[in-house]
Amino acid sequence: MPLGIPVGDLDACQELVAAVDGIVLAGGEDIDPVRYGARIDMRCSALAPERDEYELKLLEAALAANTG
Incomplete structure (x- = not known):
């Protein structure tokens, strides 16, 4: 199910x-x-x-999760 994520806390991107x-x-x-x-x-x-x-931080977290 799609979930819209508004710009938010940079520290929460990994979570x-x-x-x-x-x-x-x-x-x-x-x-x-x-x-x-x-x-x-x-x-x-x-x-x-x-x-x-924010989006670059999300992307960085996603790439790290995919390769980690």
């Missing part, structure tokens, strides 16, 4: 990943280009740095 069978990062705002060494330009839409950080 969240352990409680589910998988994660889907559905997309939304643009990822801040600074995260991959680029500059923001006029093609960027809205940015959500808190979401970027």
